[in-house]
Amino acid sequence: MGSNSSTAASTEVSTIVKHWREHPPSSYSLKIHNFSELEKSTALSDHKYQSRLFTYGGYNLRLIIYPKGNGEDNVRGFISMYVEIDSKSLMLFTSPTEIFAELRFFVYNKKENKYFTIQSQCEFGVDVIVAPSLTNWEVLSFTKKYFDPKFSWTIKDFSELKEDVQKSNSFPMGGKEWVLALYPKGALEAHGKWLSIFLCLADSDKPEADEKIFVQARLGVLNPLGSYHFEYPLETWYTEQSPGWGWAQFLPLAELPKVYLDKEDALKVEIEFKVVSETKYSFTEADPLEKDWVQLTPEN
Incomplete structure (x- = not known):
């Protein structure tokens, strides 16, 4: 997994935190049936799969997967994952245009029945977030057997x-x-x-x-x-x-x-x-950050 400077406003990363957890992602989930077929099909185009847009924090986002690594970032032998903000979302806001986001990337491990997470952090602080139920997701499958093809x-x-x-x-x-x-x-x-x-x-x-x-x-x-x-x-x-x-x-x-x-x-x-x-898709128009969000900010 990696970071892409062309899809982020800021790439200052001081630490990378990796751990296991049982709770699934709460912002968006992309499930792929037959990953090898995704590798073959994306190799015929731009080597990546882009999810549908989903809304979080008032912005339209999408998850981008490079099954064989992002060659533009000189990545080989790894899966590359990115979160990209839709430029049209930024047009709705005035200055400042720099957005702080804490990202956690998930990969489900079937053997462990847990989610492996990689978290990027670029400043100290604490956010208390009550994770809502997962409502935004998509499942990509490749049908290969037909009764009459x-x-x-x-x-x-x-x-x-x-x-x-x-x-x-x-x-x-x-x-x-x-x-x-x-x-x-x-x-x-x-x-x-x-x-x-x-x-x-x-x-x-x-x-x-x-x-x-x-x-x-x-x-x-x-x-x-x-x-x-x-x-x-x-x-x-x-x-x-x-x-x-x-x-x-x-x-x-x-x-x-x-x-x-x-x-x-x-x-x-x-x-x-x-x-x-x-x-298959499931989306909700409700913004989870408008509910159950408490931010603790230390006084200067």
């Missing part, structure tokens, strides 16, 4: 299609509704040369703010015999800003009539899912 889509009279885009019926997978979007003449710069295909979340299941969904699948075009002849692996995170992902240059259009269209001018597309992540 495949979805097949047949586009008839392919050569006669006039519309720029064709969309499949929506289909469920991993607790979400999905659609395939196919551009028979190509999308954007690929128009007239390439077949374009995208996997998108259905309009009814677009990601919420801060929501992230990891998908690992393979998307292919079948030849008339029904076997895979051309496919791409798909591994990406879906977010509010990126609810769809795919390839503008999936397959040259010139190859379709030679290999992939059957005698009835139909094209068959198939996707097989391997992993879809799911995150």
